[in-house]
Amino acid sequence: MFIYQRELKKNVKSLIIWSIILSGLILMTLSVYPQFTKDQQMLNDLLSAYPDSFKEAFGMNRLDIGTLLGFYGMQIHFMTTLLGSIYTVMLASNIIVKEENEKTIEFLLSKPISRFRVIGEKLLAVFTNVLLLNTVIVATSFIGFQFADEQVSLNTFNIIIISTLLLHMTFGAVAFLLSAVMKKSRTVTAVSLGIVFISYLFSVISGISEELEVLKYVSLFKYVDAADLITENAIQPLYIVIMLAIILLGSLLTFVVYQKKDIA
Template structure:
């Protein structure tokens, strides 16, 4: 009951975000052939950029003139950022809104436990994120049709999609935990969005200087970085473990907090 209700309430937002991201992906990949034709001039132009800027955007390891390089710099970066914002927005409201909208007492009067409430709402978050990323993956496959003269390394593409999904789950899990703690959706949403933006800039700043390299471990965006995935053709095991640990800890914390939470309206 809760799952169906929440999914219906969020399907319009899911549709809007998915259509926008899918359209942007296809639009960007449709421009790749032009970049590929001008690869030499692009390389010279990129060399003129400050070294710190090249590192911040991955231009030191990837090339806009190659299909995966273009995808990593333009598409993957946009997918991870927009997807993380969507995941944070979705998860940050889903528990807290029951108290914020004064509907929690009615919900708890039904023959359902708090654990079932948390589980079903978490299920909605998981399903929505998977649908969102499925649309992104489909849009990528459609966009690749514009690059008919270039081979598509589908295994690398799959790794980038998996990394994006795990990143979105990471931010969603943290936001879900915050939603179990806070009562006001405005506060939860603000904190979740701020977390995503701060993590994004930490990732960019960490690439500017070796002295700031340690900052990358505090940003989940580093764990889904396109340049390292494309270069190694694998997702770093340490990053996988760190994302899994954050996801599991946040979800378990959400269940535990919500079980003991003093819920009043």
């Protein structure tokens, strides 16, 4: 498992930096919740100032931001899903192709290890980092909840966290496959980030326009929409199946592609 251990050590700095950034944002946002809910009239005035299309796009018309989970869903969930996805694709998109770009692949494959093992340990390293980041998100969220004198539904919160983890792993599997298919680190990272941002854009557009609502089926962010998760207290089974299928297919295709890849 020396490849797995090497990848964990090489990526620990970026994991710490992203964990600190997300933790800071979560704690800072949750710290203002008590003051935010003190003046209900001010809260109502603030919400009424937003255009209806804006409220529909971000689920504000279905979330009660006067409750802790509603506030979490609107203010924090989009940060953990978007920023976490960016971290994941930056990690996964570079983890394979960097060996060719840095000219270390010859040394790596000269060892008595198979390509299958190389991919397996690198994939495990990606998912381990994603799991660790999500663990930080959970721990920091529980710390932030202490700012408010209010209990949250653990069942609903677990659904939010599981959906966030599934989203990160789905983007990670796609970026991991691209890292095996493409040959330039910058190109792979740019394409992977483009997929994340386009997916997020489709999510917003599908919430604004009924005519473009069909875009929600090609936007992974819509699969983990906070308003749906909290109001329905569940993840749509179809969305779970799609994300798991992408994770499985992306991982399997990476093994297949890398076995046949002509490494210069």
